[in-house]
Every structure is written in C-alpha cells, then in structure tokens.
Amino acid sequence: MSKLAKFPDGFLWGGAVAANQLEGAFQEDGKGLSTADVSPNGIMSPPDFSLEKFNLYHKGIDFYYTYKEDIALFAEMGFKAFRFSIAWTRIFPNGDEQTPNEKGLEFYDKVIDELLKYNIEPVVTLSHYEMPLGLVKNYGGWKNRKVVEFYERFATTLFERYHKKVKYWMTFNEINVNLHAPFTGGGLLFEDGKKNEQDIYQAVHHQFVASALAVKAGHEINSNLQIGCMIASMLTYPYTSKPEDMFAALTQDRKTLFFSDVQSRGYYPAYMKNYFIENDITIVMEEGDENILREHTVDYIGFSYYMSFVASTDPDHVKLQTSGNLLAGLKNPYLKASEWGWQIDPVGLRTVCNQLYDRYEKPLFIVENGLGAIDKLEEDGTINDDYRIDYLRAHIEEMKKAIGDGCNIIGYTSWGPIDLVSASTAELKKRYGYIYVDRDSEGEGSNKRYKKKSFHWYKNVIATNGENLA
Numbered sequence: 001m002s003k004l005a006k007f008p009d010g011f012l013w014g015g016a017v018a019a020n021q022l023e024g025a026f027q028e029d030g031k032g033l034s035t036a037d038v039s040p041n042g043i044m045s046p047p048d049f050s051l052e053k054f055n056l057y058h059k060g061i062d063f064y065y066t067y068k069e070d071i072a073l074f075a076e077m078g079f080k081a082f083r084f085s086i087a088w089t090r091i092f093p094n095g096d097e098q099t100p101n102e103k104g105l106e107f108y109d110k111v112i113d114e115l116l117k118y119n120i121e122p123v124v125t126l127s128h129y130e131m132p133l134g135l136v137k138n139y140g141g142w143k144n145r146k147v148v149e150f151y152e153r154f155a156t157t158l159f160e161r162y163h164k165k166v167k168y169w170m171t172f173n174e175i176n177v178n179l180h181a182p183f184t185g186g187g188l189l190f191e192d193g194k195k196n197e198q199d200i201y202q203a204v205h206h207q208f209v210a211s212a213l214a215v216k217a218g219h220e221i222n223s224n225l226q227i228g229c230m231i232a233s234m235l236t237y238p239y240t241s242k243p244e245d246m247f248a249a250l251t252q253d254r255k256t257l258f259f260s261d262v263q264s265r266g267y268y269p270a271y272m273k274n275y276f277i278e279n280d281i282t283i284v285m286e287e288g289d290e291n292i293l294r295e296h297t298v299d300y301i302g303f304s305y306y307m308s309f310v311a312s313t314d315p316d317h318v319k320l321q322t323s324g325n326l327l328a329g330l331k332n333p334y335l336k337a338s339e340w341g342w343q344i345d346p347v348g349l350r351t352v353c354n355q356l357y358d359r360y361e362k363p364l365f366i367v368e369n370g371l372g373a374i375d376k377l378e379e380d381g382t383i384n385d386d387y388r389i390d391y392l393r394a395h396i397e398e399m400k401k402a403i404g405d406g407c408n409i410i411g412y413t414s415w416g417p418i419d420l421v422s423a424s425t426a427e428l429k430k431r432y433g434y435i436y437v438d439r440d441s442e443g444e445g446s447n448k449r450y451k452k453k454s455f456h457w458y459k460n461v462i463a464t465n466g467e468n469l470a
C-alpha cells in the first residue's frame, strides 16, 4: 500500500440513517404523512394509500423515543459523525405551511444537542427518501415548480435554526433514485402506471434548482456551512473488452454521473442535452435557472457505495441478472453477492473514489456503505457477524488506498449503524448494524439493543483512525 494511504486527522468516522427508516412515531407531535408512510413494501413498489395496511416504517425502531440510549451507544463506539435526515413532515406536515411545526423542530433540537454532548458531528440530509404526502396529492410532487419554494422554506428554516450547530448538510439523498423509484424520489404518480421520463426529468430539474437555492441560502446564512450532493454511485464495468460493451458501460454510468455533473459543475452536460432531444424530452426552465445552477454548486460530493454493475451488448449476457439497490444488473463472474444479490466489490469503491475525484476535484464524503445480512441473536446475547466485519474491512482498506491515490476523502459513515427498516424491501431481517435491535419484520420483539461483534471491531477502527482493521 502507498505510504500516503493514511486517514487524515479529523476524519469523520461514523454511521448514517434516515428518519423514516428508524424514527417510528409517524403521527406523533403533529407529524404529517410522508410518501414513506404509504410505501408498505419499500421504495421500489407502488404506494398503497390505505393506512390500515401494516407498514414497518410507522414503527421503525422507535428512535423517536430511544435516541438518547442509541446515541450513547454510538458515542461508546467513538463516532466522530452521525448522518441522519430530518423528516420534512415533522417540520411542515403537509409541506405547504407558512410556519414550521415547533414540536417537530424540538425533537431535532434534542437529537443534535445529544450528539454535540459527545462531540459527534451531526451531518444532516434534508430529504431522504420521503416528502410530505400533501405535496403529492395537492401539487403532483416535484414535477410542479411550486414545490421548489416549499423545499426552500424547509431548508432555510433548518439552516437558520441549526447553522451554529450543524456544519455538514446534504440536499437530497441519492438524487438519482428519481430514475428508478420516481414516487420515492419525486413524489410522482403516473396515470397509466408507466414511468414517463418527461415528468421525471422535469421533477429532477426542479430538485436541481431547489438544491442550488438551498446551497445559496445556507451559504448566505453561514458561509462555513458545507452543503453537498448525494448520489447512489453505480460504477459499471464492460462485461467484455468488446468496444461496444465499453460504450454501454459509459452510457450506463452517465445515468448516475449526470446528477453530480449538474450539482457539482453547475450545468447540464452535452450528452444529456442530446439525450433529451433524441427522446423528445423538454425541460421547462425559468429565466435565471441556469445562473442559479452555475452559481451555487455543491461543496462536496456525498455518495453511497454498496456494489458495482456490469453492462453488455450481448443478448446472452443480458439474461444473467442479479438484483441491486436501485437497479437490477448483470452478474459479474468475479464477484460474490450478498444474500440479497448485491455484488460485493471493495475495489470498486477505490475506483469510484478516483472517478469522482478526477471528475470534480471536490472533497468526497462516503456517506453510505455496508452489508445487509441476516443476523442471529445467540442465547448468550452475542451476535457473531464476522461476514459484516469482512465486508467493511475490505471496503475501508480500498478507501484508504484511494486516499493514497490522491483522493481527498473527508469521512465515512457506514449505513445503518443500528439495525433499521430496509428501504428497498421494507423489512427488518435485512440488517446492517453494529447494534442489533430485537424487532422483526412484523414489528414484533422487545426492541432491546445488543452489541454485535462488529460493534467492538468498529470501535477499534475508529480509535486507531483506521490503522488497525484486524
């Protein structure tokens, strides 16, 4: 390994969660209904508006009530940072109110103060896989320009309240989810049930503008704020060295990089403008939009990394499918997969870091990575999750190599440091945590917390600033 492969002082080690996947208390203290509250089968399935249907997101792991003891456990692991999202519906229950719900803000006051008590840096995602249902029902979601204004109000409310306490922000979680799960990403419903790219890209344009306006507002309130984008990185390999396969991989990568291109460089890339023309997509822009995008680009590139993908132009290869977080893909013969079919590729993380750093030369923040697996709680209360340690160790080693390559990586918050409800499948048996939560996919169990083997391992990783990964 390069002698320069060393984590810098102040590296932000920690974990990442999303409000709707762990808070529960879905109607407490004036919270409105969100898109997640009507997505009982997860983000990839159609919504179900009948609330009688059991929805695990309504319960989460009750973090709304247990945040103190959970944060104490993060502190025991030595967390330097904790990434969480603020549920839009706790602050603006329907999305279009003029004034915020004070009770909702009070909950996040307490969470942030609790983190600061242990010197844990709060890292806030403004919108993580949820938006007020009111904005879907009354405005049609993000395809309506009005939503930009409501989001701006939401963002400004939070910047004003927390700018002295929270330095790191992200505007939209995995903004590229819009292409794969448009209801979750943009609150979009389609009359004939079929995805329509015109609406999706229009909604995405509004999110780009909203994100840039949030960057503007945040910087005006406090110039020290660091406001990033967040993409689900989806590195694609060509299945063979056939030139056409290479081009297919490049084309697939652009579907993801388009998002960070606009948010980081500040303009629509030529390949996307041509794609719109070829596909009869017209983006309606208001005067000034292009300037807003250009002038208020993000400060850093946040991204998740779980797996890599493969592209091929050969119909025989195209049949070899595996599943993934947002996208099903081709099987890579060189890789093993998780129990959910996500292909495990630590070296891909090094490649993604280099790809993004070469492209933007902005700090990188790895804000999600981890292994979803079935854990067994033993009779003596232990959980021996060596498979998770192996996964994380291999990825951290590659991240370290990327630093040696010259990438400026500022932090690593692994996904779900405490078990929570999964996004793609809305279940609790798929676990990511260092902390086991005794609750099952039916919402049953004591809800008691247990430290897994990985808890002690990660604690040591942090204590040695990534030097000891054994």
Ligand code: BG6
Binding pocket: 018, 021, 129, 173, 174, 232, 304, 325, 368, 372, 415, 421, 422, 423, 424, 425, 430
């Ligand atoms: C990311 C999301 O795509 O993947 C998280 O930002 C999500 O919200 C994570 O939980 C893991 O996916 P899943 O489906 O295993 O929960």
